Every structure is written in structure tokens, then in C-alpha cells.
Amino acid sequence: MRGVYINLDRTPDRRREIETELVKLRSLADYRRFSAIDGRETQFRPEIVMRGALGCYMSHLQVLREYAGSDDWLHVIEDDALVSRYAETAIRYVVTDPAYERFDLVFTNARIIAYPGHMVTLADMFDRSVETDAAGNVTSLKIINAISLSDYQFFYTTSYLVNPRSITKVADAIEPSIMHKPLKQVDGVYSDLSRSGVLSIGCLLPFVTIPRPDVSTTIQVSSLPWEAPLDVMDGALYVDRDVASLRERLRRLAVPPPHRSATHDIIGDTYRAILTGRLA
Numbered sequence: 035m036r037g038v039y040i041n042l043d044r045t046p047d048r049r050r051e052i053e054t055e056l057v058k059l060r061s062l063a064d065y066r067r068f069s070a071i072d073g074r075e076t077q078f079r080p081e082i083v084m085r086g087a088l089g090c091y092m093s094h095l096q097v098l099r100e101y102a103g104s105d106d107w108l109h110v111i112e113d114d115a116l117v118s119r120y121a122e123t124a125i126r127y128v129v130t131d132p133a134y135e136r137f138d139l140v141f142t143n144a145r146i147i148a149y150p151g152h153m154v155t156l157a158d159m160f161d162r163s164v165e166t167d168a169a170g171n172v173t174s175l176k177i178i179n180a181i182s183l184s185d186y187q188f189f190y191t192t193s194y195l196v197n198p199r200s201i202t203k204v205a206d207a208i209e210p211s212i213m214h215k216p217l218k219q220v221d222g223v224y225s226d227l228s229r230s231g232v233l234s235i236g237c238l239l240p241f242v243t244i245p246r247p248d249v250s251t252t253i254q255v256s257s258l259p260w261e262a263p264l265d266v267m268d269g270a271l272y273v274d275r276d277v278a279s280l281r282e283r284l285r286r287l288a289v290p291p292p293h294r295s296a297t298h299d300i301i302g303d304t305y306r307a308i309l310t311g312r313l314a
Contacts, residue, residue, distance in 0.1 A: 035129050035195075036106045037063035040093050041113040042070040048249065052113040059122050062129075063109065068097050082217050091212055091220040094191060098205035101196075108196040114249040115192050118274040120175045121242040127178050128195055128238070138200035138233045139224070140180060143241035145189040145268055150308040153267075156181070157309070160240050160271055170277040172240070180236040183228045189221045193243040200233075207232050240273040262287055 039056065041049045049067070056065045073082075073089030082088050094110065101108050107129040121142065128134045148156065159181070165174040196204055211223045218226075228235040247265060266287070269280050 035063045035109055035125070036101060036104060037065035037109040037111070038068050038097050038101070039065050039111045039113055040068050040070045040090075040097065042072055042089075044072070045113065048113040051246070051249075052111070052115060055115060055117040056111075058117045058119065059109075059125065062122060062125055065109075065111075068093065068100075071096065079213075079217070084217065084219075087219045088212075088217060090191075091208075091217070091223075094220050095205060095209055095212065098196065098201055098208075102202040102205060104201060105198050107198055108201060109193070110191070110196065111193040111243070112191065112245075114246045115243050116246050116274070118242045118244075118272065120240075120273050123175070124178050124238055124242045125195065128180070134180065134236070135197065135199075136234060137180070137182075137236040138197055138204055139235045140195045140197075141183070141188075141190075141235065141237040142193040142195070142243040143190065143245075143268070143272065144183065144237045145264060146183070146237070147187040147189070150305050152186070154309060154311070156239060156271065163240055164273065171275065172273050175240070175273060179239045181239050183225070183235045183237050184231065185229070186225075187229070188225045188237070189219075190245065191221045191224065192245050204233060239271065241268070241271050242273055244268060244272045 037056070037059065039052050041052065053065075059065070071089045071092040073085030073087070073092070076085075076089065076092065078092065079088060097110055098108075109125065125142070128140050134140060146156065159179055163175065163177040163179055164172045165176060167173050207227050208220065208223050211218060211226075224233070224235060227233040245268075247269070262283075266280050266283050269275050269283075
């Protein structure tokens with residue numbers, strides 16, 4: 035396997051953090067730093083306002099182009115990733131088990147947007163894959179699963195593995211969209227290509243990586259009000275989750291806004307009933 039981490043020259047603190055995380059994967063590969071393309075410096079598509087998103091897209095594409103023709107799996111990881119204590123085992127399993135040859139890419143985490151019923155399925159799969167203590171924290175990983183993302187909208191390019199036979203295919207698939215107007219972020223392009231069947235993309239579950247919750251994005255995207263709850267949901271599917279911390283974050287988010295209505299309450303309670311199985 036070959037490993038590459040993407041890091042901007044102007045963020046040396048993030049470089050130090052990701053290099054500390056990558057020590058956990060030292061038996062898999064020597065991870066090379068890719069000096070990320072800074073969207074604020076490039077003259078490509080000067081009309082685009084979201085320069086960070088453009089630089090991120092260009093960086094992922096360039097990494098794929100540089101490793102085209104490699105005979106090894108390629109691990110692409112961004113510099114805001116947390117690496118779990120089980121990531122080494124899980125990644126080794128992916129790159130050595132022929133069953134994973136069916137995927138062009140295997141993400142080690144993703145923000146999966148799913149109907150509540152589908153989230154129940156993902157939660158059940160997580161629970162079957164691990165042993166937990168009384169608080170719900172994972173004490174051991176029993177099974178390494180990969181779900182197909184073809185039926186889901188998903189986001190994040192925090193960490194993913196590229197099948198060696200697919201590196202050129204993936205680069206060729208994502209390159210045309212960099213010229214689309216308006217520009218779609220690279221994770222959204224991956225999601226579209228997965229759902230259309232152009233690329234076969236899987237995702238490990240439980241997640242064995244996750245974005246650092248205390249690191250701000252360099253992509254300059256607007257923060258949306260539902261992102262904080264989705265961060266908690268992502269954390270619930272992470273193998274090194276801290277359940278007490280997740281519950282505390284939910285508690286802080288549970289204060290109802292002044293405009294909340296009976297409609298909001300009913301819809302929220304319906305989702306809660308589905309997810310907790312009270313309708314079974």
C-alpha cells in the first residue's frame with residue numbers, strides 16, 4: 035500500500051497533528067506529504083469564490099494522477115483526520131482481502147445521509163460489529179464490514195483507499211466535474227458518481243477514521259444549522275467513540291429554538307420513534 039496525506043503549506047500545525055496520527059499506521063506504509071494546492075494562489079478558474087473547495091478538489095485529483103499506474107492500493111488521507119486504534123487492522127484487511135476488489139474506492143468514514151429506517155440498519159450493523167462496555171464505548175472490534183454507498187448521498191473525503199486497478203479510472207471520472215458551473219465539492223462528485231454507478235464505492239462500518247471535531251475547515255464553506263447534530267451522528271458510528279462526550283454534545287444541542295412549533299415536535303418525535311424502534 036502507498037499512503038499520501040494532503041496538507042497546505044500554510045497549516046504546519048495540522049501537519050504535525052496528522053503525522054502524529056499516522057504513526058498508528060506505520061506498519062502499512064510510509065506516508066508521503068502532498069503539498070496541497072492552495073485555491074487562493076492558483077489562477078485556475080478565477081471566477082470561483084470558494085477557493086478552498088477548488089484547491090481541495092485539485093489536490094485530490096492531482097494525487098490520483100501522480101499515482102496512476104501504481105500496483106499498490108493508495109490511501110489518501112486529509113490532515114484533519116483522527117485515526118482509530120483499529121484503523122491499521124481494518125485497512126490491512128481491505129488491501130489483502132480479494133472481496134474488496136469489487137470496489138473502486140473504500141472510504142474509512144463518510145457522512146452518510148440516509149432515511150431514518152436506513153440509519154437503523156447502519157446502527158444495527160455497527161452494534162453487531164463490536165463489543166461495548168456498559169456505557170457503550172467499544173472494547174473490541176469483532177467484524178470489519180463494508181457497505182456500498184451506491185444508495186446513499188454522502189460527504190467527506192477525510193480518508194479513502196483506491197483500488198490500484200481503479201486509480202486512473204477514478205481520476206478520469208472526477209476530472210470533468212471540476213469545470214462544472216457552479217463548482218461542486220469533490221466529495222459531492224464522488225457521491226454522484228457512486229449513485230450513478232460510474233464508480234463502485236464502499237465505506238467501512240464502523241468508521242475507523244473521522245474528522246477531528248476541534249479543527250476548523252480550510253474549505254470556506256458556510257456552516258449549516260444541522261451540521262452539529264450530524265457531527266454527533268458521525269461520531270456514533272466511529273469505533274473509538276466517546277459516548278459520554280457525544281451525549282454531552284447532544285444535550286447542548288437539545289435546547290429548542292424559540293420558533294420551534296408543534297410540527298417540528300411531531301416530526302422530531304416520529305424520527306426518534308423510528309430510530310429507537312418504538313414502532314416495531
